[in-house]
Amino acid sequence: MESGRISRVSEINAASPRQFLIKLGATYGANETIQMVSADTVHRFTGMELYQRNLRGKSDVVAVDEILAAGGSLAPSRYLGDGPTGGRSLSDHFQNTYKPTRHRLADFFEIIRPKTAKGDPVGTLLLREVRAGDLTENGEISGASRQINIRATLERGLEEQLLKPGDVLFAHRGPVGRVAYVNGSEVDASKVWAAQSLLIFRPRRSTPAKDGLHYCDPRVLFMYLLTAKVRSSWSKLAIGDRSPAIPIGEIERFGLPNNLLLPKKTKEPINATLPPENYTAVMVAAFKDRQIKLAEIRDIEADMAEGLNQVWETA
Numbered sequence: 001m002e003s004g005r006i007s008r009v010s011e012i013n014a015a016s017p018r019q020f021l022i023k024l025g026a027t028y029g030a031n032e033t034i035q036m037v038s039a040d041t042v043h044r045f046t047g048m049e050l051y052q053r054n055l056r057g058k059s060d061v062v063a064v065d066e067i068l069a070a071g072g073s074l075a076p077s078r079y080l081g082d083g084p085t086g087g088r089s090l091s092d093h094f095q096n097t098y099k100p101t102r103h104r105l106a107d108f109f110e111i112i113r114p115k116t117a118k119g120d121p122v123g124t125l126l127l128r129e130v131r132a133g134d135l136t137e138n139g140e141i142s143g144a145s146r147q148i149n150i151r152a153t154l155e156r157g158l159e160e161q162l163l164k165p166g167d168v169l170f171a172h173r174g175p176v177g178r179v180a181y182v183n184g185s186e187v188d189a190s191k192v193w194a195a196q197s198l199l200i201f202r203p204r205r206s207t208p209a210k211d212g213l214h215y216c217d218p219r220v221l222f223m224y225l226l227t228a229k230v231r232s233s234w235s236k237l238a239i240g241d242r243s244p245a246i247p248i249g250e251i252e253r254f255g256l257p258n259n260l261l262l263p264k265k266t267k268e269p270i271n272a273t274l275p276p277e278n279y280t281a282v283m284v285a286a287f288k289d290r291q292i293k294l295a296e297i298r299d300i301e302a303d304m305a306e307g308l309n310q311v312w313e314t315a
Helices: 042-046 064-069 090-098 152-161 218-226 228-237 248-252 279-314
Strands: 006-012 019-024 033-039 059-063 109-112 125-130 146-150 168-171 179-181 192-194 198-203
Touching: 006 042, 019 042, 033 042, 033 064, 059 064, 109 248, 152 192, 168 218, 179 218, 192 198, 198 218, 218 228, 218 279
Parallel strands: 006 033, 125 192
Antiparallel strands: 006 019, 033 059, 109 198, 125 146, 168 179, 168 198
């Protein structure tokens, strides 16, 4: 790769263990990009039956600089995202399959990676740490979060990773792909921060205007990341046997479908009474409905727990 001779790397899906084929050019310094291929057949694996140069989840041309930034990995699965495409009609899905969306997650959200801080026995600032295991399948923050004391003088350096209303938490380690939306009620009473197994997605104050689309509501992003197909695509990108993790570069380059984006941010960009063709309105309406139903589920669970307590006391 350093001499610019690699032109193509292919991986065959049916093989176990995985098999790779690297095609080399005869000249040095000629290739600044490498075609990554995930093949279903031997003919496509060997290159006898060519893919289109860009086919979502199957073939893409990746710059050598991007590969070096990703640690030099030549595994095609690192660069071929196969998550769902945008569009509500069949024609939109078909078009987006052959022409993937190019709106990167990192263009619209700050991706904050928490630092480590050990508890200090003489610390006066109490923090509650949310870990990947505290995120539920339903996208809630639950569990016995760890509480630690740190010196108050360190608070300023940790402001970035203290959770704020509207943040989206993403588990890149442990139960990879789990997400949670931070409501104001979860962070008002105490200082809550994210552990190293999580990333914080926080809307950027200013984002590049790409084709007039430059804002993504964090509630919409949360609902999209919560869908089964997106979570399944994350599990395929995790690497490591003992402690699987999703590389940060994969998360930064994650593509957002056009239907998740709005031309601009307003005081209340989403309204459930907007016409049905407003895709983001549909998604936020689903978010609000989901929050109401989750609250009802928690009330039912509390009543059931109270019933068991009464049985215990009576017994």
